[in-house]
Structure formats: C-alpha cells, structure tokens
Amino acid sequence: xxxxxxxxxxxxxxxxxxxxxxxxxxxxxxxxxxxxxxxxxxxxxxxxxxxxxxxxxxxxxxxxxxxxxxxxxxxxxxxxxxxxxxxxxxxxxxxxxxxxxxxxxxxxxxxxxxxxxxxxxxxxxxxxxxxxxxxxxxxxxxxxxxxxxxxxxxxxxxxxxxxxxxxxxxxxxxxxxxxxxxxxxxxxxxxxxxxxxxxxxxxxx
Amino acid sequence: xxxxxxxxxxxxxxxxxxxxxxxxxxxxxxxxxxxxxxxxxxxxxxxxxxxxxxxxxxxxxxxxxxxxxxxxxxxxxxxxxxx
Numbered sequence: 104x105x106x107x108x109x110x111x112x113x114x115x116x117x118x119x120x121x122x123x124x125x126x127x128x129x130x131x132x133x134x135x136x137x138x139x140x141x142x143x144x145x146x147x148x149x150x151x152x153x154x155x156x157x158x159x160x161x162x163x164x165x166x167x168x169x170x171x172x173x174x175x176x177x178x179x180x181x182x183x184x185x186x187x188x189x190x191x192x193x194x195x196x197x198x199x200x201x202x203x204x205x206x207x208x209x210x211x212x213x214x215x216x217x218x219x220x221x222x223x224x225x226x227x228x229x230x231x232x233x234x235x236x237x238x239x240x241x242x243x244x245x246x247x248x249x250x251x252x253x254x255x256x257x258x259x260x261x262x263x264x265x266x267x268x269x270x271x272x273x274x275x276x277x278x279x280x281x282x283x284x285x286x287x288x289x290x291x292x293x294x295x296x297x298x299x300x301x302x303x304x305x306x307x308x
Numbered sequence: 309x310x311x312x313x314x315x316x317x318x319x320x321x322x323x324x325x326x327x328x329x330x331x332x333x334x335x336x337x338x339x340x341x342x343x344x345x346x347x348x349x350x351x352x353x354x355x356x357x358x359x360x361x362x363x364x365x366x367x368x369x370x371x372x373x374x375x376x377x378x379x380x381x382x383x384x385x386x387x388x389x390x391x
Contacts, residue, residue: 110343111343122343163312163373163374163375166369166372166373166374167316167373169369170366170369170370170373173362173365173366173369174323174366176362177327177359177362177363177366178327180358180359180362181327181330181331181334181359184334184355185330185334187351188334188337188338191338191342191351192337192338192341192342194343196343205341207337207341210333210334210337211333213341
C-alpha cells in the first residue's frame, strides 16, 4: 500500500484510501525465472563438445558467439523490464467515492474500470496456495450493481484488510447520503427507478 | 566492404533499432501511465543506465571481431562439422 495523494482523473475533494499493486512476491517469482535464463548460456557452454569450441577458436565465429551472448542478455533485460512495467502499471485504487481498476494488459493495451462505492453489494477475499497463505496475499472480489458486475483485485497484499476497507468505505459513502435516502438506496441496490404517478384522467370539475 | 562485415553491420544496426524502439515504448508507458511520476523517473533511469552499459559492451564486442578473418581455422570447414 502506497502513500499517494493525487492521481490522474481524481475529483475535487476525493481522497485516496488505498493504492494497491500486486504483492512483491509475484514479481519476485518472475524474476527467479529470469535468473534461470541468465544461467542458461553457462549450461549450453558445458554441453557443447570441446572439439567444436576448439574448432571455432581464432575464427570469426568465436567473436560472433560472444556477441550473440551479449545480444541474448540484452533481450533478456528488455523482456524482464517489460514484465516489470506490466506489473508496475497494474493498479487498484480505493477512494472515498469509488474503486478504480487500472490494468495494463500489454504494451498499448490499457483497461480502466471504475465503480462508485454506492453500488458495491458484496466483497469477498480469497487466499489460495502455500505462498499466498504464508505471505498473506490473494484476490479480492467486489460485486457491484453496475455493468461490470465484478471487480477483481488480483494478488494484492492482505486481502482481508482490503475487503474491510472497501466495506467500510462503502458504508461511509451510504451514510453520507443527503435526504431522499430511499431513492439513493434503490439506486445503490441497482433497482429500477420508481414509475412516477401520472393522472391520465384529470378532474375537470 | 567485406561481404561478411556488410551483413554483420546491417544485422547489428537492425538489432539496435529494434532495441531502441522497444526501450522507447517502455519508457513512454512508464512516464505516461505511472501513478507516481517520481518513481517512474527512477525506474526509467535504471533501465537506460543498464541498457547503455549492455549496449556499450555489445558494441565493443562487435568491433573487436576480426570480420575479415577466417571463417574456419584452415579456411575449410572443420572435420568435426562435416558429415
């Protein structure tokens, strides 16, 4: 959870309650894979017959193989940073007015969803697996009355605390309603607006 | 220019172009969409520094290769590589 006071598109008077990213372990697990790929050339070097290496010595191919190795590490670094950028730009924001889901699906593909807290109906936290249990991270599902019925906070730290924070923020938003509470309550529950009474036969007497 | 060197230069330039374009895309996304611009600057800086170091090493290796040298020790394919 990060201390941020403003974000793009923030309304006047809107306060950030939570700003979340995926748990650090998710990035660490990807990094472990890259470390394995870093060591792969050493393994290949061990498997190549000594005769081949001796034959290449003193030729153009000796230098080309070293250059290829350098290119391999460059691409590996580029790929790792792409994965990191994707991790870093996936953000979930809880404010005193709404929840915002910003998902960077890939380069040049960004999905931003938001829903007002008044439309939050149900919040569920889900911790599944050995590492998530020990490290206390998991998913938070937010059921809403909007077009997008379910928001998912993926692999966030302390999902139980996030769930409580969302519910508290939703309750606070409902309690802060102005008069005409019943209409707003119906709106929050996703109920259709009440049909206004119209007198089709006005009294002409 | 020696044919091998010509081909190597073209391929290397293409490789550098691809890397530069992809790197620019990453920095653009970081600077444009990050919620914390100060952190985005740090991460972009780290990427540029590490990439520059790796590219310098790569360029150094490229220019050290004896492109006009032999393709094999005796000018013929090595025995271990012939069927």
